[in-house]
Amino acid sequence: MSAPQATRAALWAEPNFRWLLGGGMLSMIGDQFTLIALPWLVLKLTGDPLALGVVIALMSIPRAVFILVGGALVDRYSPLRVMMLSKHASALLLFALAALTLSGSATLPLVYALALGIGLAQAFAIPSGTAMLPQTVPAPLLQAANGTMMGMRQLSMLAGPLLAALLLALAGGGATVTDARPLGLAFAVDCASFVISAFTLARVRPLADAPRAAETHVLRAVGAGLAMVWRDTALRTCFLYWGLVAFCVGGAMQVALPLLARDVLHGASSLGVLMGAHGAGTLLGMVLAARAPRLGLPFGAMLLLGDALAGLLLVPLGAVGALWQAILLLLALGVLAGYLQVAIFTWIGRRVAPQMLGRAMSIFLFIFMGLAPLSAAFTGAILQYVSLATLYAAGGALLTGCAAFAWLFTPMRTITAAGRYNAPSRE
Structure with a gap:
């Protein structure tokens, strides 16, 4: 048996991983039902795009703002406890949303309140989820576990909307508010997924009693997490670099890609095809990361080379003349994104001590969630003055240039995958 095969066999023999994967997969698929049904419910109630x-916004802003607080609480009370509470809260909120929708009692203010609650629950679920694997899976299996888990998440993002659409089609969604029963069924499915995933989560046992963060004010705990990242040269360098990358690339994907589909490829359906191509590439990259976690390069060098290549792939994206050309470019970009995402999460999990891991992960996620709206707004403003081809060419060149600058003038290329903290093994 080869080393990768032995690693995969050992991973699937871990009961913690099986419980986490099974429950997580159900929950992630359930999330897609709500992501499909909630916008339709609002449009049925009001028909107003502003609503x-x-x-x-009510779901996204609290998630971005409170994710740092969520990370601090994860470090104080453990990822398992915070995740369990967030699942219970989400199940209750979705039960209320399903009941209101099925009974025809849903109103816009109630939907606003429930959307806010769901966003707050996600602010605590996200950092607890990202901090979970390093404390429940042996360190040698962490890369494979991250790759498999993230690959399944990506697969759920592809399969979940299709299953939700099938449910709504079979239930016969109507065009009036009083005919919102199929939407209520979608919320009920998501609620059930949280209940089942809470059951599976209760079967997970930490590898060892990881040290918890000291009792302190939550804002002081957030500050301690920021200080920890800043004092660690490797973490500080990488986090600053990732912030720059998020600003350069985020807007291109959120704003420019729909415009490319509309103005160049001439069809709303082409946007779905492009997003599907990127999603399929991301899934493939995550699978490759789980099967081939090392490419013979230090972590930092691999990261910079991957970003430099991604920049080169972005340059011609705005100048494509056919759908197949854009599909190939986005498929390749997705492979790079998926592979590097697994490597990054694994590196952070190995480098940061358990009592700080929730905060480290929340800071990393805050970088992307906080900068994404700014990048999108900046991209929208720039596109009033430049063409899509110019935007993609400049953005790709900037990304490649950032990677080259980091290679030449920072210690990033010498950062290795080995972390300073050695995670506990199963006793």
Whole structure:
């Protein structure tokens, strides 16, 4: 048996991983039902795009703002406890949303309140989920576990909307508010997924009693997490670099890609195809990361080379003349994104001590969640003055240039995958 095969066999023999994967997969698929049903419910109630934007903001803004607080609480009370509470809270909120929708009692203010609650629950679920694996899976299996878990998450993002659409089609979604029963069924499915995943989570046992963060004010704990990242040269360098990358690339994916589909490829359906290509590439990259975690390069060098290549792939994206050309470019970009995402999460999990891991992960996620709206707004403003081809060419060149600068003038290329903290093994 080869080393990768032995690693995969050992991973699937871990009961913790099986419970986490099974429950997590159900929960992630359930999330897609709500992501499909909630916008339709708002449009059924109001028909107002502004109301839909408010609902999305009520879910997104608290998630971005409170994710740092969530990370601090994860370090104080353990990822398992915080995740369990967030699952219970989400199940209750979705039960209320399903009941209101099925009974025809849903109103816009109630939907606003429930959307806010769901966003707050996610602010605590996300850092607890990212901090879970390093404390429940042996360190030698962490890369394979991250790759498999993230690959399944990506697969759920592809399969979940299809299953949700099938449910709504079979239940016969109507065009009036009083005919919102299929949407209520979608919320009920998501609620059930949280209940089942809470059951599976209760079967997970930490590898060892990891040290917990000291009792302190939550804002002081957040500050301690920021200070920890800043004092660690490797973490500080990488986090600053990732912030720059998020700003350069985030807007291109959120704003420029839909415009590319509309103005160049001439069809709303082409956007779905492009997003599907990127999603499929991301899934493939995650699978490759689980099967081939090492490419013979230090972690930092691999990261910079991957970003430099991604920049080169972005340059021609705005100048494509056919759908297949954009599909190939986005498929390749997805492979790079998926592989590097697994490597990054694994590296952070190995480098940071358990009592700080929740905060470290929340800071990392805050970088992308906080900068994404700024990048999107900046991209929208820039596109008033430049063409899509110019934007993609400049953005790709900037990303490649950032990687080259980091290679030449920072210690990033010498950062290795080995972390300073050695995770506990199963006793």
